[in-house]
Amino acid sequence: MTSPSLWQPFTLGRIELPHRLALAPMTRNRANADGTPGEHAAGYYGQRASLGLIITEGTQPSEDGQGYLNTPGIHTPEQVAGWAKVSETVHENGGHLFIQLMHVGRISHPDNTPHHHQPVAPSAISADQDMFTAEGPKKSPVPRELSVGEIRDVIGEFRHAAAAAIAAGADGVEIHAANGYLLHQFLAPNANRRTDEYGGSIENRARFSIEVAKAVAEEIGADRTGIRISPAFPLGGLDEGDAAAVRGQYRYLVGELAKLNLVYLHVHHLGDDELLTSLREAWPTAVLVVRYGRERDGIASDIDAGLADIAPLGRFALANPDIVERLRIDAPLNDLDPETLYTGGAHGYTDYPTLTHP
Incomplete structure (x- = not known):
């Protein structure tokens, strides 16, 4: 049986959650070519609205x-209209929607973008990753280093995207500063070799993330702004150094972000519980924690330990639209079909069986 702590209600900024579960953000590669959410997106998120807090897939601000x-965007009128349908469906089914704002930086390829431009990054250092394109796998190219003026433009893009998310009816946004993407790249010394105010010291490497968070919170309210981090995650070719370096970087970053009183901190946790404990102690509002490989009987472990307030679910929620009910009554779970994660269409997206529709 699941821990009783999962079923306690929780106030998250402006919204009231019925329990401590949430939907973790997961890329599904089912958006239309113009970046509008695909035809089944509203159904997919609406099916999972019982999770209360629905955090969307990564959504580009430009x-x-x-x-x-x-992948979807949230920077054109058409994209706003598409997300409005998703927001409406989630709300009709009792959930609350946060759109995750994700700028991938160097984790890109010109073949995958509408304008076919060279990727941008803190420094002109390739991620050396295989990117799947319409013509098959291709190496991610050397990115173009952003100028200071362009960094400020990107901050403006996050501000605009946050406003667009609220215009689309979302309840808030999550800033993606994790998993090897642009904000995370600024934090990692092997991706950020800058010698200006955005590189070098831990304070300078954190500056971009802090300025993005300030801009978004100013635009839509701190009580509608969350942020996600993934300390020491080596995704996207990043190397943040040894444990002492990682702890120093993230204690500073989270300490500065805490001053903004953002609605939540979402930690994609790799296993340094000493660091997680210190981040929990420094953070004034809600903490969300997700761990790779967490089993069913461990969903509430961080909540029970006082390290988290909410437990976002990934693969369990993806394969079980009615995961809340299944956990509540201790019902068996569907297995995830990895072959349909990114294939497009309804199969493996909106056709997983529920207890009432096997």
Whole structure:
């Protein structure tokens, strides 16, 4: 049986959650070519609205922010209209929607973007990653280093995207500063070799993330702004150094972000519980924690330990639209079909069986 702590209600900024579960953000590659959510997106998120807090897939704030094929944006009127349908469906089914703002930086390829431009990054250092394109896998190219003026333009893109998300009816946004993407790249010394105010010291490497968070919170309210981090995650070819370096970087970053009183901190946790404990102690509002490989009986472990307030679910929620009910009554779970994660269409997206519709 699941821990009783999962079923306690929780106030998150302006919204009231019925329990401590949430939908973790997961890229599904089913958007239309123009970056509007695909035809089944409203159904997909609406099916999972019982999770209460629905955090969407990574959504680009600009054309430069796109890295993968068929990912959605939130920077054009058409994209806003598409997300409005998703927001409406989630709300009709009792959930609350946060759109994750994700600029991929160097984790991109010109073939995958509408304008076919060279990717941008803190420094002109390739991620050396295989990117899947319409013509098959291709190496991510050497990116173009952003100027200080362009960094400020990107901050403006996040501000605009946050306003667009609220215009689309979303309840808030999550800033993606994790998983090897642009904000995370600024934090990592092997991707950020800058010698100006955005590189070098831990304070300078954190500056971009802090300025993005300030701009978004100013635009839509701190109580509608969350942020996601992934300390020491080596995704996208990043290397943040040894444990002492990682702890120093993230204690400073989270300490500065805490001053903004953002609605939540979302930690994609790799296993340094000493660091997680210190971040929990420094953070004034809600903490969300997700761990790779967490099993069913461990969903509430961080909540029970006082390290988290909410437990976002990834693969369990993807394969079980009615995961809340299944956990509540201790019902068996569907297995995830990895072959349909990114294939497009309804199969493996909106056709997983529920307890009432096997």
